[in-house]
Amino acid sequence: MPGTGRVVGLIVLVVALLAGCSGGGDAPAPPPAHDPPTAFGPPSGTLLRGSSSSYSSTYSTSYGTTPEPPVALDGTTVWFADSGGVSRADSSASATPVALPPGRWVSGAPRPVPGAGLVLAASATTVPGSGTTPPGLALEALAVTRTDTGAPTVAWTASAPLPWAESSHSVHTAVTGVAAAGDGHRVAVLSVTGNTHRASVGVDLDTRQVLWVADGFLAGAVLDGRGPDGEPLPGAVIPAGSQGATVVGAEVPPGGGPGYTPSSVVGLDVVTGARRFAADEGSTALTVSRAGPSSAVVGGRQAGTARAFLAVLGADGSPRPPVDLGTASSAPRCVWDEASVTVCSGPNRTFALDAVSAQLLWSLPAAGRVPPQMTTAWHGAVYGTTVNGPVVVDGRTGRDRNPAPGAAPVVVDGYLGIGPGGGLLGGLAISPATG
Structure with missing residues (x-):
């Protein structure tokens, strides 16, 4: 039939163009x-x-521990902890588990670190006993490859043995934050809370080494003047040098129980773990969380009166104007x-x-x-x-x-x-x- 060849050729051309526009086997746009x-x-x-x-x-x-959902969003990808493991899911909840080394127990939300190409999880790990030495507990950073396709894997780990023992299944772990600590380094701060113990550690994500261990200290806020994407935020105060970032948390005496033990708010250098300041000494039921690029909000009950209070502290421990809670019986x-x-x-x-x-x-x-x-x-x-x-x-x-x-x-x-x-x-x- 006259013209049939031209029609067939036109159809082939249109199909080819459509295939090219669709990107072939590329993933769909978000x-x-x-x-x-x-x-x-x-x-x-x-x-x-x-x-x-x-x-x-x-x-x-109690000491800032919250049953926050153990999930984190990374664009259209969901990372979550479940039954001690870590998984990645899409928006339909179709999940892919991460193969963890044996004996790890993750209970808090993983934290994506886009700049490092990782997703961090804090794991409680049992340290085997030997002879007359009983089994112990370690807080371990698990660095998982940050990918939304294929099988995510553990790229590396960094473990910090703790000077006390509890079942790894009875403690709560968390990645409190990640700081840009100067010289291109990133430091992650992890924490673990048990019945009468708590501890925090700093881990260098570049050298993959544990920098410090703070027993009796529960990290609540990592302050470096930057947002989650690592960029400086308006109004932030970023001290010069590699020792600029601060981690703020509650320091609780050994054996202290939730809610009633006199405690303090403490600021530590995020690189060295050295103490920078202490505040609100003798307060109870302390909670600490990030309040801005360079500040932390602290809630609890005042020493002596047990009245609820809420305070905002700068990265150097300097107080902001007090917040009036009226007759509230507990901090919000x-x-x-x-x-x-x-x-x-x-x-x-x-x-x-x-x-x-x-x-x-x-x-x-x-x-x-x-x-x-x-x-x-x-x-x-x-x-x-x-x-x-x-x-x-x-x-x-x-x-x-x-x-x-x-x-x-x-x-x-x-x-x-x-x-x-x-x-x-x-x-x-x-x-x-x-x-």
Whole structure:
């Protein structure tokens, strides 16, 4: 038939062009990011079914230990700890476990370190006994290859034996933070909490060596003036030299129990572990978390009066203006939004502080409005719930940004939100960000 050859050739050309445009076997492009997201679609998958009671918006405040969900977001990839192991999942909750060396037990959230191409996990490891020496405990850094395809593997480990013994299954481990410590080095700070013991260690991610071990010290905030991406943040105070970064935490006497033992807030050099300052000595029920690029927020009960207090300290221990808690019986939980705001939420009040000056920005309840029970905050958005369901409010003003966002995540980034699932099996629901 006349023209048939030209038609066939045109079809072949169109198919070839379409194949070229599709990228052949390349991975599909990620969905659009929302910074910050203020709306979420229906759950696309559920992790850790049967564990919903551990992931509510109510958090323990004993020495800063919190049953935060053991999950971390890395774009559209989810890293999580489950039954002592570490796994990677996609937004549908399809998981790939990481093959860990024998005898490791991970209970806290892994932490992606994009600049190092790693995902860090803190492991409690039993040290075998010998002769008359009983088995001991070690805190170990597990460095996992950061990949969203193929099988993630453990690239290297760094272990720090501790001067006390507990079952590795009875302690809680955490990667508190990673600091840019000068000379191109990154130092990770890991912590472990047991019934009557706690300890923290510093690990150099470049030399893969343990730099220091601080027994009786529970790290809560790593301050280096930078955000999670390693870039300096506005208003940050970054001391010159390789000794600039500071880790702030609660120092508790040996054998001290949760909540009642007189303790202190201590700042350590993140490279050497040397003490830089001590504050709030004699306080109890201390919690420490990051309040901004160069500051930490401390909650607890005052020495002598047992009244609840909340304070913000600079990286050198210098105090910011005090925060009035009124008649609150315990300090609220506070979350830095990784930008410019720290949001604190207790049973009857939620308020926001400027992340640099610590000045009060807003407080609820006020003017006929109820306070949201905060689940988390990120990049200027505060996520939480009220009697009306999930809500997103503005971190700088406290005004509603979306009265019906579809979810109240406890972990969030530009692509996904993760929060408690529904139904009898609960778990953690993964919800895609839609706006």
